[in-house]
Amino acid sequence: MSQGRAENFDAVDIIRTKRDKGTLTSAQIDWTIDAYTRGVIADEQMSALNMAILLNGMDRAEIAAWTAAMIASGERMDFSTLGRPTSDKHSTGGVGDKITLPLAPLVAVFGVAVPQLSGRGLGHTGGTLDKLESIPGWRANLSNEEMMRQLRDTGAVICAAGAGLAPADKKLYSLRDVTGTVEAIPLIASSIMSKKIAEGTGSLVLDVKVGSGAFMKNERSARELAETMVALGKDAGVNTVALLTNMETPLGLTAGNAIEVQESVEVLAGGGPEDVVELTVRLAEEMLACAGVHDADPAAALNDGRAMDVWRRMIAAQDGDPDAALPVARESETVLAPADGVLVGLDAMAVGVAAWRLGAGRARKEDAVQAGAGVRMHAKPGAVVRAGEPLMTLLTDTPEKFDRAREALADAVTIAPDGARSGQKLIIDRIS
Ligand code: URA
16 A cells, blocks of 8 residues: 555644645655545644645646545456456536436447446536436446446446545545535546546546536636546556536536436437537547547437447346336426527526526435426527527426525526527537
């Protein structure tokens, strides 16, 4: 394990070094992560160090050491006995981002196994597991053996990460969440990459979101995050590429749980919103190329039902019923267009917060989510709208939540006179 354990450092010295813009050694970092995981460094000390890192940054060597120490805090999975390449995708989180659902079975169609360890939503961004749990019977927690068996039998698995994977990150992430230190690039990069490297995937495609609904609000910081993560992946022997993609506006026409599953199934049936299809196909091409498959046509596998076949087997393997009716919210309200013109803006953050307030997300980890809650959009930027036409439908089981959701949406919509263009590009850049 880490060499630094033999050495004894002082937490306050380490905090002071970072506070004063100094550089931490690998031995100091190994000790810090190990001591924090064991409870030797207190939460208040780690909070101070996290804030110093957020304000003063880390260099590449420090980020690599921090990531390695978090990997070493737990188990590493190994898919080498599967006898086929593995590829995974990670999104830094956005609104309406249901891409994992059609993507995992789609990539599996071409003989590349997809071990997708996913999380739950916290705050305004949704969680893949919360979405899938709206399918009656579906189970997120699998043993390592069940995961391996499913990968062998169906080629794709989406499940919760076990407690043994990067436990240091679990503890650290909860602390960051309540101390205003989530948005530090070194901490985000090491958090994501420690889990992906420990998971043991052979290749990885990162979807780094940019815009109002993302952690990274501007392209410069998203690019820095993407470059940092790609370098960490490559150094660990994981073939890694990143796409920078737009998160100014939600993906697709739904933000919630069951309604996002329904939209994903439409994509798997060869339909669905254009942006969801475009990003799903592009990410599939990237994942397949990273895994050494260059002659695949993912769009055809969506249209001819092959991806849907894998989806059905993947859901059934985790005790879900792919034919069961999905839960529907008990109450709905419509938001109308306030004017005639072109919808040039539909703010991702506002829609995400509205969906969350309607019950699709949780404020604390132990809260339950409503399967049917969320926001269904009827127009996307670029559409011509008329005053009084429905723009969005708000869905919830608890109608007292409508007012707060409407408040979140107060400035969400921008309508310009006819002739204006919205001009938002979905895929901004590729970093390898
Ligand atoms: N997702 C993660 O897993 N970690 C972060 O720090 C941010 C997003």
